[in-house]
Amino acid sequence: MENSQRIKQLQPSITLAAADQAKALQAAGKDVLMLTLGEPDFVTPRNITMAAKRALDSGKTSFYTAAKGMPELLEAIILHLQKFYDVKYQTNQVVATTGAKFALYALFQTILNAWDEVLIPKPFWVSYVEQVQLAQGRAVFVETFEENHFKVSVDELEKRRTSKAKAVVLNSPANPTGIVYSADELRDIGEWAVENDLLIVSDDIYGRLVYNGCKFTPIVSLSEEIANHTVVINGLSKTYAMTGWRMGYAAGPTEIIAGMVKIVGQATSNLTTVTQYAAIEALVGDQSSVEAMCVEFERRLNELYPKVAAIPGFKLDKPQGSFYLFPNVKKAMERCGFADVTEFTGAILKETGVALVTGAGFGAPYHLRLSYATKQEIVEEAIRRVTKFVKGYSQK
Numbered sequence: 362m363e364n365s366q367r368i369k370q371l372q373p374s375i376t377l378a379a380a381d382q383a384k385a386l387q388a389a390g391k392d393v394l395m396l397t398l399g400e401p402d403f404v405t406p407r408n409i410t411m412a413a414k415r416a417l418d419s420g421k422t423s424f425y426t427a428a429k430g431m432p433e434l435l436e437a438i439i440l441h442l443q444k445f446y447d448v449k450y451q452t453n454q455v456v457a458t459t460g461a462k463f464a465l466y467a468l469f470q471t472i473l474n475a476w477d478e479v480l481i482p483k484p485f486w487v488s489y490v491e492q493v494q495l496a497q498g499r500a501v502f503v504e505t506f507e508e509n510h511f512k513v514s515v516d517e518l519e520k521r522r523t524s525k526a527k528a529v530v531l532n533s534p535a536n537p538t539g540i541v542y543s544a545d546e547l548r549d550i551g552e553w554a555v556e557n558d559l560l561i562v563s564d565d566i567y568g569r570l571v572y573n574g575c576k577f578t579p580i581v582s583l584s585e586e587i588a589n590h591t592v593v594i595n596g597l598s599k600t601y602a603m604t605g606w607r608m609g610y611a612a613g614p615t616e617i618i619a620g621m622v623k624i625v626g627q628a629t630s631n632l633t634t635v636t637q638y639a640a641i642e643a644l645v646g647d648q649s650s651v652e653a654m655c656v657e658f659e660r661r662l663n664e665l666y667p668k669v670a671a672i673p674g675f676k677l678d679k680p681q682g683s684f685y686l687f688p689n690v691k692k693a694m695e696r697c698g699f700a701d702v703t704e705f706t707g708a709i710l711k712e713t714g715v716a717l718v719t720g721a722g723f724g725a726p727y728h729l730r731l732s733y734a735t736k737q738e739i740v741e742e743a744i745r746r747v748t749k750f751v752k753g754y755s756q757k
């Protein structure tokens with residue numbers, strides 16, 4: 362039986378593929394340093410795992426909850442957003458999902474008709490494009506410039522807006538670049554979106570991970586009009602070292618959320634009950650572990666950034682958030698005789714055992730991504746190996 366055209370055209374996730382390839386080499390006995398996945402190397406904080414354990418021990422596992430999440434969880438999401446965003450949502454404006462990834466999937470399925478356009482600034486996180494296409498929409502790429510720290514401007518957005526434009530995706534702090542938009546920059550984009558009646562898809566999953574005094578501004582906090590044109594996407598994976606629990610959520614206009622709830626109800630039903638209890642503790646319980654993780658990420662960033670910037674042919678600005686470095690490696694590719702960044706990262710993996718992610722899947726043909734959500738010694742050893750590789754190649 363043949364797969365559908367839709368599925369034939371769907372690209373697998375390059376970040377997951379890069380990690381799978383590295384794990385396969387590891388399983389075959391190769392000494393591999395994994396700098397691929399956006400997965401904090403901390404264990405989930407104890408107050409959160411204890412809440413899950415209590416739920417397990419008291420048998421809170423043998424029932425379905427409301428598809429959109431149990432009322433206590435929705436209340437916790439609302440309280441969390443009130444505290445960190447200073448915006449008050451109603452119960453029918455929030456939905457809990459199986460990871461932020463599924464929140465995005467449900468959102469694009471809800472808002473897009475065939476050929477509706479979604480503006481996506483480049484470089485972009487890999488799944489936006491495929492998810493828009495799965496919903497029969499059209500992903501319209503918007504240029505950004507390295508000199509402007511990859512921040513999209515209203516001018517560039519306007520150049521790509523047509524009458525079919527329905528939404529614009531913003532991701533700040535960003536994956537893969539680590540950039541963080543200022544309140545003024547977000548206000549400009551927000552007002553432009555309101556003027557043109559576009560929905561803002563604000564993927565805030567790295568919102569708590571900002572460093573060196575940088576501040577995260579939730580776009581919905583800027584005005585009621587902007588909030589009415591925005592769906593916030595968020596989740597626990599990155600902030601609370603909970604990638605394995607698969608908890609995400611969305612908050613936004615009632616009608617859109619109702620559409621998303623229908624999809625959740627037909628596609629996954631409720632999020633695992635134990636995860637829901639853990640999530641309540643994460644969202645409204647003690648937040649000190651988040652601060653401790655941030656301090657550690659900041660320390661790694663400050664120590665690792667100059668070392669990566671010093672690799673011959675690597676060029677990058679210092680990021681302000683998330684946990685990725687995204688150097689332009691065009692000069693290093695030239696030194697080593699590569700025209701294609703995917704082949705370059707493949708050669709680095711083969712020769713040095715350092716697993717990185719090619720920028721090609723993020724829409725950046727001269728960049729690669731490395732994650733420092735990995736023990737610092739591992740990243741430092743990776744930097745040593747890549748430096749030796751680049752220097753060695755250019756001497757050949």
Ligand SMILES: Cc1ncc(COP(=O)(O)O)c(C=O)c1O
Pocket residue numbers: 399459460461462463486532535536564566595596597598604607608609
């Ligand atoms: C920008 C961005 N959005 C959303 C997600 C999805 O996160 P999850 O599905 O684990 O909640 C990720 C994960 O890598 C991400 O980097």
